[in-house]
Amino acid sequence: MKMPCILPDGSITETAKKVLAVAMTEKSVEEIAKGSSLPLFRVRSSIRELIDAEFIAEKNGKYLTTEKGKEKI
Amino acid sequence: MESEEEFKMPLLGDEAPDFEAQTSQGKLRLSDFKGSWLVMFSHPGDFTPVCTTEFMAFAELAGEFKKRNCELLGLSVDSAPSHIAWVRNIEEKTGVKIPFPIIADGNKEVAKKYGMIHPGQSATETIRATFIIDADGILRLILYYPLTTGRNMQEILRCIDALQTADKHHVATPANWKKGEKVIVPFPLDQESAEARLKEGYECIDWYLCKKELKKE
Numbered sequence: 001m002k003m004p005c006i007l008p009d010g011s012i013t014e015t016a017k018k019v020l021a022v023a024m025t026e027k028s029v030e031e032i033a034k035g036s037s038l039p040l041f042r043v044r045s046s047i048r049e050l051i052d053a054e055f056i057a058e059k060n061g062k063y064l065t066t067e068k069g070k071e072k073i
Numbered sequence: 074m075e076s077e078e079e080f081k082m083p084l085l086g087d088e089a090p091d092f093e094a095q096t097s098q099g100k101l102r103l104s105d106f107k108g109s110w111l112v113m114f115s116h117p118g119d120f121t122p123v124c125t126t127e128f129m130a131f132a133e134l135a136g137e138f139k140k141r142n143c144e145l146l147g148l149s150v151d152s153a154p155s156h157i158a159w160v161r162n163i164e165e166k167t168g169v170k171i172p173f174p175i176i177a178d179g180n181k182e183v184a185k186k187y188g189m190i191h192p193g194q195s196a197t198e199t200i201r202a203t204f205i206i207d208a209d210g211i212l213r214l215i216l217y218y219p220l221t222t223g224r225n226m227q228e229i230l231r232c233i234d235a236l237q238t239a240d241k242h243h244v245a246t247p248a249n250w251k252k253g254e255k256v257i258v259p260f261p262l263d264q265e266s267a268e269a270r271l272k273e274g275y276e277c278i279d280w281y282l283c284k285k286e287l288k289k290e
Contacts, residue, residue: 005099030108039144041105041174042098049099 082188098174115199145173
C-alpha cells in the first residue's frame with residue numbers, strides 16, 4: 001500500500017508539508033497539531049510515515065524535520 | 074469440525090480495542106485519536122441511500138463535534154477507493170464535503186473486534202453501530218441501529234454532552250436532558266446523606282431524586 005503522505009513521484013502531500021514546516025524546530029505532536037491546524041490523529045499518522053521515510057526524526061518525544069525532509073518542503 | 078474464531082465484543086467501560094486500518098485519509102490507528110473524543114460509526118455500504126443521508130448529517134454537524142473535542146471516524150467493508158469515490162460523489166451532487174476518514178474494512182477485522190456484523194441483519198455488511206470513545210480510549214456508549222433506520226446525529230451530540238457533563242461535574246443527566254438543563258445530583262449512599270440531602274438547597278422530588286443547575290460556562 002502506498003503511503004498517503006508520499007506520492008508515487010516522490011513528492012509529498014500538503015498535509016505532510018504542513019507537518020514538516022512546523023517541525024523545523026523541535027515540536028511535540030500537540031505543538032505540531034496546533035501549528036499546522038491539523039487534527040491530532042492526522043499529525044500522528046503523518047509522523048509515522050514521515051519517520052519511515054526519514055523526513056522527520058524523533059528525539060525524547062519531540063519531532064524535528066531532517067535535512068532530507070527540508071528538501072521536500 | 075469447522076473452527077470459528079470467537080470475538081468478545083467490548084463492553085462499556087472497557088478500553089476500546091486498538092487497530093491499524095486503511096482509511097480514506099491514510100493508515101490510522103485507534104491510538105492516533107488519544108486526547109480527543111471519538112465517534113466511530115459503521116455503515117452498511119457506500120453509494121447507498123440511508124448511509125448517504127447519514128454521512129451528510131454527520132458532515133453538517135462536524136463543527137459541533139469539533140467544539141466538543143470529538144473526531145468522527147466512519148467504517149464499512151468497502152474499499153478505500155470506493156470511499157473516496159463516494160465522498161467525491163456526495164460533494165459533487167450535494168455540495169457537502171465529508172471531512173472525516175472512513176475505514177476500509179474489507180477483511181472485517183475492525184468490524185469483528187467491535188461486533189459490527191449482526192448476521193440476523195446481514196452476514197456481509199456492517200450494521201449502523203456507533204461507539205463513543207473518550208479521550209483516554211475508554212468505550213463510553215454504544216448505539217446499534219438496523220440497516221433500515223438512519224441515526225439521529227443530534228442524539229449522538231446529546232450523548233457526548235451528557236458524558237462530558239457527567240465527567241466534569243460528577244452528576245448524572247435525566248431523561249431527554251439537553252445541555253443547559255438541570256442535572257441530577259448523585260444518589261446518596263447512606264441514611265445520613267439521604268436525610269441531609271433535602272436540606273442542601275437542591276430541587277428535590279424526594280431524597281433520591283434531586284436536581285441542580287450547573288454554573289453557566
